Amino acid sequence: MVPLSKLIDSCTDTETSNLSYAESVFRQIHQPSIYIWNSMIKGYSNSDTPDETFLLYREMLQRGHSPDHFTFPFVLKVCSIVYDHDYGKCVHNHFLKTGFEVNVYVSTSLLNMYACCEDMRSGLKVFDEIPKWNVVAWTSLIAGYVNNDCAGDAIRVFKDMESLNVGA
Structure with missing residues (x-):
């Protein structure tokens, strides 16, 4: 059985991206780890809808999760993309x-x-x-x-x- 973190990571990879599936799996996880949050944030930062990254980042903070040194660069990348x-x-x-x-x-x-x-x-x-x-x-x-x-x-x-x- 593939761990959920690996599944989400593979679905958010830029080459094999299936963000809608990753999002549906993500929404079923009660307490996502920072690794899973970062995978989703990375996926959206590389997608056709990068501004969704902001919503996910805000949700992560509201749910009491602390970003790490992987989270910030993806969010800042989107700030750069959308100016x-x-x-x-x-x-x-x-x-x-x-x-x-x-x-x-x-x-x-x-x-x-x-x-x-x-x-x-x-x-x-x-x-x-x-x-x-x-x-x-x-x-x-x-x-x-x-x-x-x-x-x-x-x-x-x-x-x-x-x-x-x-x-x-």
Whole structure:
């Protein structure tokens, strides 16, 4: 017998997606684990209806479940897709309260969200607060500047990255 978590995960996979079936199975689970919540949130974030992610995230919180370092990037991804800067700021505030700002993966997702929503000032602030920069964080910052027509800033950041031997 396949565990429910594996079933939901396979139904929310982008290649074999069957979200309606996953949703029906999900709704039958009395107390879904964070893994199952994340599988559903991931599935909707990759779907044709990514804004459903917000509803599921809100429901997860209302039902007393705490998001983890996998939850936030999927929700922030959707904020980037639908350009919902305000919802992204709410998610940012929530993960500050839960202590995930030190997680590079979550912080880089937040940086990317701010860049997609054309708020490079906030994106740079997030970058500056990342405890240990990695290539992905640097690249997200550079791409954010490029995508926001700030080529000079992108070149400056690239040179800073190069001088610090990031990725070498």
